[in-house]
Amino acid sequence: MKKSETLLIKKKYAENIDEYIQKGGFLSLKKVLGDRIPPEKVIEEVKKSGLRGRGGAGFPTGLKWSFIPKDGEKKFLICNADEGEPGTFKDREILLYAPYLLIEGMIISSYAIQAEVSYIYLRKEYKWIYDRIYKAIKESEEIGFLGKNILGSSFNHRIKIFVGAGAYICGEETALLESMEGKKGFPRLKPPYPANCGLFGYPTVINNVETLSNIPIIIEIGGDNYSKIGVPKSTGTRLISLSGIVKKKGVYEIEQGKITVREIIEDLGEGIKENYHLLGVIPGGISAPPLLPDEIDITYDFESIIEKGSMSGSGAIIVFGYKEDKKRELLKLLKSAVKFFKEESCGKCTPCREGTWAINDILEKIEKRETQIGEGIEIIDVLHKRMKGLCACPLGESCAIITESFLKKYSDVLK
Amino acid sequence: MSDSIKEKFKEILEYYDNNPFLSLIPILNFIQDEEGFISKDKIKEISKFLNIKENLIYETLTFYHFLSLEKKEKKTLYICKNISCLLEGAEEILEYLRENKDKLNFDFKECECIGLCDFAPAGLLDFKPLKNLSIEKIKELNEKI
Ligand code: SF4
Numbered sequence: 001m002k003k004s005e006t007l008l009i010k011k012k013y014a015e016n017i018d019e020y021i022q023k024g025g026f027l028s029l030k031k032v033l034g035d036r037i038p039p040e041k042v043i044e045e046v047k048k049s050g051l052r053g054r055g056g057a058g059f060p061t062g063l064k065w066s067f068i069p070k071d072g073e074k075k076f077l078i079c080n081a082d083e084g085e086p087g088t089f090k091d092r093e094i095l096l097y098a099p100y101l102l103i104e105g106m107i108i109s110s111y112a113i114q115a116e117v118s119y120i121y122l123r124k125e126y127k128w129i130y131d132r133i134y135k136a137i138k139e140s141e142e143i144g145f146l147g148k149n150i151l152g153s154s155f156n157h158r159i160k161i162f163v164g165a166g167a168y169i170c171g172e173e174t175a176l177l178e179s180m181e182g183k184k185g186f187p188r189l190k191p192p193y194p195a196n197c198g199l200f201g202y203p204t205v206i207n208n209v210e211t212l213s214n215i216p217i218i219i220e221i222g223g224d225n226y227s228k229i230g231v232p233k234s235t236g237t238r239l240i241s242l243s244g245i246v247k248k249k250g251v252y253e254i255e256q257g258k259i260t261v262r263e264i265i266e267d268l269g270e271g272i273k274e275n276y277h278l279l280g281v282i283p284g285g286i287s288a289p290p291l292l293p294d295e296i297d298i299t300y301d302f303e304s305i306i307e308k309g310s311m312s313g314s315g316a317i318i319v320f321g322y323k324e325d326k327k328r329e330l331l332k333l334l335k336s337a338v339k340f341f342k343e344e345s346c347g348k349c350t351p352c353r354e355g356t357w358a359i360n361d362i363l364e365k366i367e368k369r370e371t372q373i374g375e376g377i378e379i380i381d382v383l384h385k386r387m388k389g390l391c392a393c394p395l396g397e398s399c400a401i402i403t404e405s406f407l408k409k410y411s412d413v414l415k
Numbered sequence: 416m417s418d419s420i421k422e423k424f425k426e427i428l429e430y431y432d433n434n435p436f437l438s439l440i441p442i443l444n445f446i447q448d449e450e451g452f453i454s455k456d457k458i459k460e461i462s463k464f465l466n467i468k469e470n471l472i473y474e475t476l477t478f479y480h481f482l483s484l485e486k487k488e489k490k491t492l493y494i495c496k497n498i499s500c501l502l503e504g505a506e507e508i509l510e511y512l513r514e515n516k517d518k519l520n521f522d523f524k525e526c527e528c529i530g531l532c533d534f535a536p537a538g539l540l541d542f543k544p545l546k547n548l549s550i551e552k553i554k555e556l557n558e559k560i
């Protein structure tokens with residue numbers, strides 16, 4: 001049983017613009033601009049599709065767009081290509097192999113919110129992909145899909161690339177805005193939301209790479225048909241980044257709600273590597289609490305994973321375990337996760353800035369067996385309460401949540 | 416400021432629709448990539464060119480991992496030490512690097528996930544990917560640099 005590979009997005013992989021056009025590329029853009037479909041209709045179609053953001057939060061995309069005021073002189077669309085959630089590399093695949101799909105998605109999305117300029121915020125770690133995207137934009141300009149009066153319409157559009165300088169927090173959309181404005185990446189207090197007050201104060205939509213790449217597909221098959229793919233609350237396909245102790249790591253496209261986490265590991269990942277024992281699975285990047293081996297017979301979609309107390313986040317599935325009898329190595333993994341949060345905390349909010357250090361200390365004490373696991377959990381719980389609702393973004397809280405969850409679920413292993 | 420750098424600054428500013436704030440990080444990135452660090456003199460020049468106060472430039476610059484005020488003699492190899500890379504032996508590679516520090520023709524730094532977890536353990540040199548690293552590969556690299 002292979003429930004993956006060439007569903008929607010992967011069908012649009014193309015070496016160059018001609019190949020993309022041969023595969024039906026830019027037909028959606030032609031449909032929107034050629035048939036003079038009004039922007040509101042495009043938003044309506046995306047709402048009907050049920051598409052939810054693929055960056056982490058899973059917010060409905062059409063709804064996000066509808067918050068953009070209709071009037072006003074300037075609006076922006078930003079493509080968030082700053083995937084930094086450890087374990088995540090699926091947007092890399094789109095940027096490398098389907099940049100035209102992304103570009104088409106960006107033009108249609110910009111048209112929907114009437115933005116004349118859009119930006120791709122590319123993480124510096126992906127600087128080696130810059131030329132690929134730059135070339136794809138140039139090719140699109142030369143053919144006339146970008147520029148003035150696209151396809152004879154009154155719509156003008158340009159796409160520019162902005163390369164970050166290394167900061168996980170800039171994947172958070174308001175930190176990303178700050179960074180583009182030349183500042184350090186401190187998340188903003190919300191409200192106001194970017195839809196009202198975004199880049200340089202103008203209404204702005206920020207969408208993830210994969211989210212935007214779904215737009216041409218929605219236009220192509222229609223929002224209603226798209227909503228029938230997957231399950232009602234998690235429509236469409238998803239690109240997942242599979243890594244860790246599986247035999248075949250990589251990016252897979254799955255239909256949401258139709259394949260279980262175990263099947264993903266066994267059928268797509270071809271199972272656990274030899275000599276390894278499975279300890280668990282992180283289903284959505286390291287901000288997502290782990291699932292035990294007996295919890296992975298759930299389908300992969302937003303809701304099923306939330307029901308199990310975790311989240312599908314950025315679609316990063318990290319399968320972890322140990323070799324020989326080195327069970328306690330798990331602590332190393334957990335420590336690396338906590339260190340990540342500690343180092344990437346931007347420092348704006350005290351509970352997060354101090355709390356992530358405190359959690360790190362607790363783990364070190366647990367490692368040296370100076371602190372009991374139960375005691376550690378209690379302290380982290382207190383720290384967690386001090387963060388909840390008191391921070392500008394979820395980073396600090398994620399650190400507390402995953403540490404607590406690991407300590408609880410693996411207290412035997414970590415003893 | 417040399418003419419070629421000034422040209423490049425102008426080019427960047429133009430690309431970003433003459434918005435000095437939008438151009439700041441791209442200009443800092445450019446200097447960092449060219450010179451391996453951002454000198455105090457360069458900050459003065461950037462400040463004058465963009466008309467952004469120096470203290471604001473420092474504030475931005477010191478926030479990001481890949482911008483640096485310190486001059487480095489050698490190239491920096493970034494090694495990911497996050498979870499998927501740890502599971503594939505990143506720790507052994509880092510240990511080797513730490514032990515052989517004096518013999519290395521490059522500097523190395525631990526970094527967080529660089530989006531190459533399917534090629535773990537992974538690293539970056541000059542912002543180009545190094546996939547499926549091993550101690551052997553590191554030795555080879557050391558000879559080439
Ligand atoms: S919660 Fe942490 S990372 Fe988020 S804004 Fe506050 S200090 Fe920064």
Ligand code: FES
Nearest residue numbers: 495500528531532
């Ligand atoms: S965890 Fe090392 S590249 Fe992602």
